[in-house]
Amino acid sequence: MTRVKICGLTTADTLDAALDHGAAFVGAVFFGKSPRDISPEDARPLFERARGRAKIVAVTVDADDDLLSRIGAHLRPDYIQLHGRETVQRAHQARTLTGAGIIRVLPVRDAGDLDAAADWEDHVDHLMFDARPPEGSDLPGGVGASFDWAMMQGRSFRRDWFLAGGLNPDNATQAAAISGAPLLDVSSGVESAPGVKDAARIAAFLKAVA
Numbered sequence: 001m002t003r004v005k006i007c008g009l010t011t012a013d014t015l016d017a018a019l020d021h022g023a024a025f026v027g028a029v030f031f032g033k034s035p036r037d038i039s040p041e042d043a044r045p046l047f048e049r050a051r052g053r054a055k056i057v058a059v060t061v062d063a064d065d066d067l068l069s070r071i072g073a074h075l076r077p078d079y080i081q082l083h084g085r086e087t088v089q090r091a092h093q094a095r096t097l098t099g100a101g102i103i104r105v106l107p108v109r110d111a112g113d114l115d116a117a118a119d120w121e122d123h124v125d126h127l128m129f130d131a132r133p134p135e136g137s138d139l140p141g142g143v144g145a146s147f148d149w150a151m152m153q154g155r156s157f158r159r160d161w162f163l164a165g166g167l168n169p170d171n172a173t174q175a176a177a178i179s180g181a182p183l184l185d186v187s188s189g190v191e192s193a194p195g196v197k198d199a200a201r202i203a204a205f206l207k208a209v210a
């Protein structure tokens with residue numbers, strides 16, 4: 001069964017839609033330039049409804065110690081998703097500062113980008129292969145860009161991994177079948193406008209891959 005992370009949730013009704021339709025992971029984004037940005041203090045009461053029902057993921061981009069500590073103290077996430085230029089050493093620090101597991105995002109445009117997984121597999125809980133965003137993008141993720149899912153065929157990794165980038169309710173099943181991904185991640189594909197999650201699209205995505 002393919003498990004799904006719904007990322008960039010900021011409202012109770014859309015978080016409930018994700019939980020009610022079986023999301024295995026729910027994500028909050030802590031990055032000021034994102035239309036999905038939320039503070040650790042605001043995320044705490046919102047995401048408490050998810051505890052024990054889905055894994056809570058805090059998405060960060062080169063976060064400093066103060067932000068990681070606030071996320072750890074307030075949100076108490078199951079995982080920190082590292083979506084910037086963090087090193088392996090920084091990943092270990094993030095684990096210590098937050099008490100959470102680590103999801104490392106690897107940006108992908110061509111097959112050679114997959115080789116970076118070897119540097120990370122021993123240090124993280126999950127890998128996420130996400131489309132490298134277009135040049136000049138303000139955001140390293142959540143932009144709806146995709147890569148050729150067939151590149152994942154014949155590749156094996158020592159950690160369960162997410163396929164991310166440009167997924168939506170209409171292509172999720174095909175993406176999972178072609179790539180063989182055990183885990184899918186989606187953000188903009190279940191929105192009605194940038195940063196505005198849509199409960200009906202979240203439900204449709206989760207029903208499609210169920």
Ligand SMILES: O=C(O)c1ccccc1NCC(=O)[C@H](O)[C@H](O)COP(=O)(O)O
Pocket residue numbers: 007008027029031034035036059060061083130139140141142143144145164165166167185186187188189
């Ligand atoms: O979603 C954001 O705004 C974001 C900002 C900064 C770093 C990461 C971000 N999103 C992380 C995700 O896990 C997205 O779900 C992933 O990149 C896929 O996005 P999409 O192509 O929109 O489904």
